[in-house]
Amino acid sequence: MSAFICGPDHFKVLAIFAASRGSYGLNVDPRYVDGLSKLADYNPSQLASAYGDIMYAENTRSVLTRYPEDDEESAPGPINKPKNIRITARDMISSKYRLPAVAILKMCNCLAYQSCETKDWEQTPAFRLVQAIKEAAIRQLPGYEDAPWDYYADEQKAA
Numbered sequence: 001m002s003a004f005i006c007g008p009d010h011f012k013v014l015a016i017f018a019a020s021r022g023s024y025g026l027n028v029d030p031r032y033v034d035g036l037s038k039l040a041d042y043n044p045s046q047l048a049s050a051y052g053d054i055m056y057a058e059n060t061r062s063v064l065t066r067y068p069e070d071d072e073e074s075a076p077g078p079i080n081k082p083k084n085i086r087i088t089a090r091d092m093i094s095s096k097y098r099l100p101a102v103a104i105l106k107m108c109n110c111l112a113y114q115s116c117e118t119k120d121w122e123q124t125p126a127f128r129l130v131q132a133i134k135e136a137a138i139r140q141l142p143g144y145e146d147a148p149w150d151y152y153a154d155e156q157k158a159a
Contacts, residue, residue, distance in 0.1 A: 003066040003114050005059055005077030009097070010107060011085045015052035016097045017104050018133050019044050019087075023145075027136040028129065035125035045089045051129060052085030055111060058126030062117040101140040108134045 018028035030036035030047065039050050063075045072081060091097055099107075108130050121127055138144065 003063050003076065003117055005056075005063050005075055005081060006111055006114055007078045008056075008082050008085060010111065011052040011056050011059075012048075012087055012091060013097050013099055014055060014104065014107055014111065014130075014133055015048040015085065015087060016092055017099075018051050018129065018136065019048035020092070022136060022140060024136075024139060028132040033125070033128050033132050035128060045087050045092050048087040048092060049085060052087055054126050054129055055115070056082075056085050058118075058121075058124055059111060059115045062115040062121065066117040101137040104137040105134060108137070 020027055028051070030039040030042075036054075039047055042050060060072060060075070060081075063077065064070060064072070067075055070076075075081075112127075112130050115121060115126060115130075118124075
């Protein structure tokens with residue numbers, strides 16, 4: 001098996017991270033992700049559910065492209081596949097869905113690998129959402145805030 005549908009908790013973790021507030025405001029503000037601005041007025045659990053559904057649908061589409069003989073139920077992945085990713089207000093605050101930034105990055109890489117079987121993957125809202133989640137997770141890595149934005153080895157700055 002070279003591609004599979006990720007489990008519901010995978011999507012919940014990424015979507016909750018994206019729809020939560022970080023040091024820069026909302027980790028992934030839909031107003032700044034091409035194709036997602038219509039989600040701007042959603043409350044946090046609605047936004048997380050929408051984010052989860054976007055990623056889940058694209059992952060499923062990719063796997064069904066890779067395995068055209070399968071349908072959603074028989075495609076590689078969890079035995080019981082949900083129809084959509086539902087995230088409640090309780091899920092939003094649950095520690096079981098709060099993972100460190102490095103885990104978020106690795107989960108993004110896994111999801112991207114499982115979702116890239118279509119020719120238009122890089123043009124999809126799901127791709128742009130995963131990229132935005134990665135960027136937000138990078139900003140939360142230890143030492144990021146203290147690292148130089150611009151760097152000069154010598155004291156002399158560019159004119």
